[in-house]
Amino acid sequence: MADTMDTHDERTQGRARLKQLAAESLKSGDATGWFETLYQAAHGNEEAIPWAHLTADPILVEWMAGYPSSAEGKRALVVGCGLGDDAEYLAHAGYAVTAFDISQEAIAWCQRRFPDSAVRYVVADVLALPGAWSRQFDLIVEAYTLQSLPDEALRAQAAANLAQCLAPGGSLLVICRGREPDEARGMMPWPLTRAELAMFQRQGLREVSFEDLRDPEEPSVRHFRVHYTA
Numbered sequence: 001m002a003d004t005m006d007t008h009d010e011r012t013q014g015r016a017r018l019k020q021l022a023a024e025s026l027k028s029g030d031a032t033g034w035f036e037t038l039y040q041a042a043h044g045n046e047e048a049i050p051w052a053h054l055t056a057d058p059i060l061v062e063w064m065a066g067y068p069s070s071a072e073g074k075r076a077l078v079v080g081c082g083l084g085d086d087a088e089y090l091a092h093a094g095y096a097v098t099a100f101d102i103s104q105e106a107i108a109w110c111q112r113r114f115p116d117s118a119v120r121y122v123v124a125d126v127l128a129l130p131g132a133w134s135r136q137f138d139l140i141v142e143a144y145t146l147q148s149l150p151d152e153a154l155r156a157q158a159a160a161n162l163a164q165c166l167a168p169g170g171s172l173l174v175i176c177r178g179r180e181p182d183e184a185r186g187m188m189p190w191p192l193t194r195a196e197l198a199m200f201q202r203q204g205l206r207e208v209s210f211e212d213l214r215d216p217e218e219p220s221v222r223h224f225r226v227h228y229t230a
């Protein structure tokens, strides 16, 4: 029980610290630099990374259970992969996985955690992806990176870049916090509205399904899970 309390306290402190880091980084005109600071300051302690649950995201796992496409011979791309659990999950499901993050330390951490992994972990920025990734991926999983980009122009750039990476007939799964247009954006993470997500359709993708999910947490957290196809 004491351990649970410590873990909870550390996570709460971690969330407060990261909001402060994000605000300072934004003020200095750097929208994403604070991620590297956070990963480095953690010194390998997963409890200091608020989104690190050391297991694949249940919202992804549940969706995959109903995803009819076979993984055989297919390539998957994991966006803003953090400590790598979603990437490892997809690799175990049979995909040839590339996973990227803007943080060098996050990528090095994945490589230390999974030294024998089949996943190709690379440092990359969703705002400037390698041209060689164009139309290469049958499945792209984006979970919680868009919501950490502070403005619509950056998100639209990310959406355009991800749409470009999708192979013909491929699927893009987006998982993010959701809000109504008249709700305040608040502090990072910035939940997206359904209208904002139409940026993917403007890139020529088709929305296959849109789900509005409420976590059984208190206070309840609202997530959107959206499946697009090229």
Ligand SMILES: C[S@@+](CC[C@H](N)C(=O)[O-])C[C@H]1O[C@@H](n2cnc3c(N)ncnc32)[C@H](O)[C@@H]1O
Residues within 6 Å of the ligand: 032, 035, 036, 051, 052, 053, 057, 079, 080, 081, 082, 083, 100, 101, 102, 103, 106, 124, 125, 126, 127, 143, 144, 145, 148
């Ligand atoms: C909220 S975390 C989510 C991590 C992971 N997807 C998960 O669900 O645990 C957002 C991740 O996106 C990464 N990130 C932020 N901006 C990025 C960018 N421009 N390009 C690539 N990764 C980025 C961060 O370093 C961080 O690991």
